[in-house]
Amino acid sequence: MITYEVHMSDTRESYLWERTYDNTEYTPPKTDTEELKFWNRTMGEEFFKELYTNIPKIQSYLTNQPYETDRGEAARLFNKYECNERGIPQEAADFIAKYESENFIQFYTPYLAAGILRLKHLIVKDDICRPEVYEQYLRSLFTKIQKICIRTLIHEIRQCKVNGELEGKDASGEYEYFIKQVVTGEWRNSLFGKYPVLARSVAEAVELSAQLYAEAVNRLSDASKEITEQICEERTFTYITGIEGDIADSHRGGKSVLKISLDNGMTVIYKPHSLENETVFHELLRQLGNRCGMEMYRMKKVEGSDWGFCECVKHQECACREEMERYYRRMGLCIFVFYLLGTNDIHSENIIAHGEYPVLVDLENIMSAPEEFEAMNITEKVQYFLHKSVLYSGALPSCKWISGGGNVNVSGVGGRGGSRMPFKVPRVVNSRSSDIQIQYVHPVLDPDDNIPVLQGRPADPERYLDDMTEGFKAAYMWALCNRRELQQWTEPLKCVESRYLLADTQRYVMCQNSSYHPALMTDGARRQIYLYTMWYGRSMESKGDRQVVEWEVKDLLNHDIPFFYFISSEKHLYHADGKRLEGYFARTSYDMLLERIQDLNEADMSNELELIEMTIVLQSQAEKELMNEGTEDGGSVAGEFKPDEKNKLLEMAVEIGERLLAGAVNVDGSEKGWYMACVTTDGSLGWMIQPVDMYLYSGVMGIAVFLHLLHEYSGSREFGCAASQLDRQLFAYTDYMRETKADDMASGIYNGEASIVYGYLFLYKRTGNEEYLTYARRHGEIVVRCACRDVNYDLLDGLAGAVYACCLLYECTEDEGWLKCAKEAAGRLIKAAVKTEDGLCWKNAQSEEALLGMSHGNAGIMTAFAALCRVCKKAEYMEAFRQALCYEDKCYDPGLKNWTDFRAVKSADRKLADTVAWCHGAGGILMSRLMSANMEQEELGDLIEFDVKRASAKLAGKCVREGMCLCHGSLGNLLMLQEYCKFTGDKEAEHIRQRNLKYVYEKLKDNDFCLLPQERYNPGLMSGYTGVGYGLLALYDDRLADILCLEI
Template sequence: MDSDLATRLAAAAPLAERLHGTDAIEGDAPAASARLDRWRGREPFTDPRHWAARLAAEGIDETLLRRLLAESPRSLGARLDPPEWGAWIDDDADVPVVTGEQNPFFAPVAGRLVYPAVDDVRRALTDLGKDHEVAPFDVEPVVTRLADELLWVVHAMMGRTMALRLALSRARGDLTADDAAGRFDQFMTMTREPGGRRDLFAEHPVLARQLTIAVTAWRDNTIRLARRIVADADDLARTFHDGTPLGTVTAIEAGAGDGHRGGQSVAIVHWGDTRIVYKPRSLAVDVRFARLIAWCNDAGLTLPLRAVRCLDRGDHGWAEYVARESCADADAVHRFYRRQGSLLAILGLLRANDMHAENLIAAGEVPVLVDVETLLQPRLPDDNTQLTPAERLAHTAAAESLLQTGLLPTPVWVNRDGDSVDLSGIGHRPGQRGSIPVPVLTGLGTDTMRVAMDRIDLDTPDHRPVDEDAELHLLDYADDLAAGYEETHRLLRDRRAELSADDGPLAAFAGTRVRVLLQSTIVYGTLLRTGFHPDVLRDGLDRERHLDFLWRRVARTPGLAAAIPAERRDLWRGDIPYFTTDPDGDVLYDSDDAPVAGLAVTPGLPAAMEALRAWDDDHLRDQVAVIRGSLAAATMNTAARFDYPRYDLPTVDGPASADALVEAAARVGDRLAADAYRDGGSAQWLGLSSQMGRNWALGPLTPDLFNGASGVALFLGELWRATGDDRYRTLAAEATVTIRRQIARGGGIGAHGMAGLPGVAYAFARLSDLLEDESLSHAADDATRTTLAETGRDGEFDVISGAAGTIAALRGVHARRPGGAATDAIRAAADHLLRTAAPQATGIGWTPGLIADNDLADRPLSGFGHGVGGIAWALGEAAALLDDDRYRRAAYDALAYETGLFDPAAKVWKDVRDPDGTATICAWCHGATGILLARLGLRDLVGDEAVTGDVAHALTDMRRRGLGLSHSLCHGDAGTIDAMLTAGIVLDRADLREEAARHAAAMLRTTDTQGYVCGLPFGQTAPSLMVGLAGIGHGFLRVADPHTVPSVLTLAVPGAPKRP
């Protein structure tokens, strides 16, 4: 290797390798200022404490870092040892070329690295067979498959850089062939030539280094695996093949899992039709898990479970290959889920996590876990400085529940637009797309190839007990899951003495290593993938800055900072970081088995035994509620429609007194107080909540108004005004402490609509008056300014999650500070609606992204929450507030579209989510209740004659179908009653006000006889406003004093007479 190339390759060195001989650094220090500012300007380093910690982790100060950033290539090359790893770049020997439409085109550019490694593997496999009568490997087919997998890995690592260089070549006019494919071939030929290859890797030396690491690890690990196959052959035959020799290996599927510890990963080895799974780790924990499963079966489980048969070899192991098989019939599917319930109990006991769908195989009617390395998880340092004390209590409760196993449905990786995925062992469903866009190559094989960011389709693992295209409704199996959990819970606690004895199956886990996940492997995988952007492949220090994304979590959990150097080392190796601990120890080990200094953990085995001692009927009830709640959330996330709860509404003689209604609301307040987690002047709840009306999940409440803590706080504030009971005022104020902290740290809430920041601003503006706390008014202004900056990104448009809800919610903030940010945000939201309106056959409309992205309808919806009616109403509000005729005209046109959806025969507005438009509901979110409110609000704009008929139709439908649904505001009686009451006030009709009061009295009676019926499937309750307890209580307060308690259904502004 000549000195010029060696100098260029030296820039690949990471920071740690540059820290010797620093006295000899030469360079222009002022030139480094921009790079240093960029590094220091990223979160969390804007906080000087975190920047100081980052520098201390490397044992350097800012002055030295500045000098390193300024160092010239010649100085760096002179200081460091020659990069012998790059000798292959100057090797001019010929290499094969791959062709065709779907081939790893780029890998031959690194052919002088790749093909010698493949030859080394071929020789090793051949040599291993020399002294065997039956060859252990069918060498050529095995090597061909392994090499093909390696070529694709190399191709993927090079893709983004090659796309950039192709674009530059095209722009310079270097490519002269007649067609796009020819120009691509010309580019590849130029790049494969010695000069082109040298230029590529001299400009991107980090890429060359990472390729060398990956290919070298592949070679060494493949040869190691081959030697282990031969050395373990007799034991493999005894364990998995009835003692009969397995014969010749015909294929090896490498890379069947993430790479750890120098690129080692799971592989599936084929001996003809026989497959055995190789794992490059001890399987001691798997063996003990299998013994525990056998103990449970012997103890009398109704439906026996199955564990994977294992062979532990200390530093590696082998496991049986479990093939997926669909259940034979419907009864078998029910038995499958009962067994799942049993598994949940065992995994809950064992403090398991990461039980996602890829770790579970449906082997007929038996669910089989094929990876149990994350049992008996320790407690990590609990020093999250961004959580309020109450949040910490709530998060701990969730973390100690079945939610932590990863088996129950839950949306993860929720992006700012509300997209998410469910990767859980029970909830992962076919047809999902990743929620986080990833770089993909488009136009491969042509000179128009480029990198696009796209959400990719997710493969469906083998965890479902039915055929891939078969429908599966999880709520149908809730009773089975609960029954299996209950049976196993009782069995384990009835025999807890035997289970936790010194010679029992729990104690046997002592001393076995378990893996510890400090954060999701998706975070690590994303860092690795984005670490191949060409901008961070020119200089190792740029890649170091990229990997400092790891420090972002330190703002939340400073105690985990000690692990970052180990994470960084693993990522530089191309690995997913790997940590372990002993279930009975407090030491965390890195991937080299070295203790992580300064990070002690609380061992998981004593915690599991302690928890088992406390298991009782209350614990059982709470965990069954978690099971049912998670399934209910999954149903709301996946079903286009589902059955809403119903109840029998009794006939009453007359209205309830205002005092009785306030007392009923106070009982709701007392329930919320009893359910609250409170500490340090803050409050939080666990329950079903959502983001922008989607991504329902069971856990700590999000901060929003619709289904989060803001709605609960708003109700408690109104309750304090109605009762004068300081307990409610205190609890409301404590809730706002948590809400403000949630918003300050970002995430969990969108920027638009009733269910976003505008809804929080509405709640804060109202609570500022109720609680006499002016700081809440300022917090409302802050939320409003954030919304204003994000208005143009709204893709939902509707009242719940879009610009229409922004207009409605910010009227309350505008009323306090006319002409401020709220006024600007209302105008921006209305203008956004004008820009995005889609012409229809009659009028205009908008289809929310939630509806369009999931193909729930092929045209705009009717109704208030998600429909055009609510958007028309909001535009009318903007027109009245800002006196803008453009908004008036748009409201007219939107009203014309919705009018066209009225079915005069059925006397309902069609729900276009249903193909024939007949499956309608009558509620605030969809149907007549919300449409009534929209028409009442548009009355001044369009005149009485234009709305009188619709008002009459809506009231008729509400009486016919809008009562007895649930007690909720969104799609229940509280919403119907509120809308009817509002109509009575706006239209000055005493009969409607009296009718609403009678229905409220009937609803009140049923809360005593049937309990609270929230607007959730499967009888679930939630603390929240629109579908939960807070909304039921708010409904009672609204009827008790409608002129003081504004309607939250229209985000009404107090003191705005005769407006809904």
């Protein structure tokens, strides 16, 4: 006979919200200093002080004030677990025997036994359940209890080991001794006396699990007739053969989705909540599908007021290519409905590919949250556009996280298993030994059923992009032409409840897991205080945040994931228990829906279609690797580009300009903004879609420069108007930055604040408009502030760029103040240098080792010293230039006939990394030498001339690349070769340039600009198609100031 009781009388098990403190003592209370030290270490002194000040019950707890507690229903959940004289139930005994290899399984025996007894007590007709039901229930219960107990049990066995209380020849033997000799009924009582919150949590897990399973069984039994008729296609059933739990998070008192297997071979899904969301959503899909000639899947279900059963839709292959095409047309229609309603959180587990039908399941976030977003500038306005776009749903491919874990795609359309997630989760290692411990590891995603399959092969969504966009466009055009009918269809959405995510689920899970630490299980106050880490990122002065955090903490204490929702026609935020925050939102979700219906237009449809295309193509290419390598094709072209054909270059540049304007987002009526595909270059093959920034490299300033040039060369008023509009955006940015006195931005001259100065000076020299010079001065003040804090030293992003910009300002204004600023920044640059026996170099965030080359390395930094030497003949800067040059030349690889690319981590990879581009390798190094050719020292002149010869030979031999952009593509290399030819008059190099120009022109002309995805979806000047247009203009007119060598 096994008898065991868990007594619930220790008041320390209560949480702060259940306590009433008596603070009437006349003597001032003393703070428990040891407890205070514990919390300062655990949460940080500053943060805990804020908690202590704002939450009176924490003060009462730390001063050991007496309290009373009435746990109400929580205390009466389960006051006693007892296995009678018959011993533990057979189901529990069988389970323990089957899973005896699980860690500490013997410890859990009484609670698993109690769980079976409690479940059977709650089930009205327990003869409906086959033994497999109880096994799966115990598996679920065991998982829940283990999550609660494992940290404490590991702590206890390791303490026993430290104290020399274990016997055994090795760690495994010591574990067996602990389980068989230490873990007794008396020891359990002692353990729960030490950790009363552990006792409470185990009791709650048992009770809530039993309630959930019993509720599902009883409701299925009551609704068996309807389930047979409406879900099982008249196939009767007698028994439940299995219930699978732990397939979704628990909310609202342990409620969670269950998968129930029946003896008729069918499987149904039990959902302990209303199915109204799914019903309304699928009806809207059905009606729209009918209008667009697409029959949508109809889910079989039986529903009550706050519960429902639905069929378990299984993954099924497509029978032919036509079915695959229809699948993606239907998916396009679904994406439109997501876009229209603002549905979000549609990931790979929310879509099941059932033959030619995409079936949507578990729709919690059916309507867009009615959030207010006050956009202050063009970047924020474009961000808001993206927030409201087809990207918001999560259905389209995306890289939600980009990290060393790789390209993580969890989307509904493209998400696949096998991705390594960037966050870490706890995992037990050294199982069944006294060395057992918890490690944190990156989880790997399991495959989901969201990818359609044909002949055993998962689909590549890019192959069906036309079908997807066809479905989206058909739905959009119907809605555009039938607004009134569509609005009538949306009437049932007025009362829909949509989940509102106030924090990532992963944050809740990690916080809850940590709250089961043994140090927090000694007193309920401790566990609750720890969960107040949910205050991070919130304001304690906000009444709304105060209520939200209290609700979150209460849910987490009750072992749930916090759940909030809103009703689409109301402005209130509701908690899972039905309580609400009045007027939390400024408007209703349903009003936003009606507004969106009225705002549908063909220009918006084009933007949304482009975003769909971008996500599908970028993800497909990311999986195949987004590569930009050299190519030998250019050397095989017949003939040269003829000088009398130069107008063709201008015509092509104008075409690119027209495409640029067509791809703009019109916000606030006529104001234009752009978004771009940003591709990582760290080997993780990640990408994201984001607004362009304000800088020259890939932002507004670069686009403005191009549009001004197009206006000048083509005379097009449209380009001139757009350029003027961007000028206003840039002026507003400068004014804002001056007003806020920002000083924490990058200071670089291509991708930082100095790039704004350079752009203004470029336009000033080009137009003679003094306003540009005025704003260059104003923005120069911002550069100086940012340079004081910048810890990057390169030309592109960092301090070297600030030095160069100040030198340009000095040359344009003859204001000695700018020269002084340049000298101060140069001094910091010299101070930050790493001194080696080969010369000077600079470390940066781009690589573990100091880099070479123009963008992030010595070549670019040298140009800043060269510019300073040009205006200030000071030996210190000449010497810094010389040492930087010597270091870079020491890294020349005679085998490659190129400079080493230290971005490659392994030495073997460096031997193969024969990079020739502006940013890295011989191309940018050639430019830096040409920019420094006026150095007066004869020794430096000889070194520069030698570098020019070998760098130009390399560039001429590897001028053409797969990509076309300025930074690391063929157009950039052509411009650098053009600069070399202008500088030296090398006729052979000029012939090579003209041959390569013909090849590049023909390739662009014949293949719709033939750009890599990361260029085609990037309007940036240095890395995107705008730069291709600029390059064509510079080749059309070789007198045009070259931005690659910072001419103005």
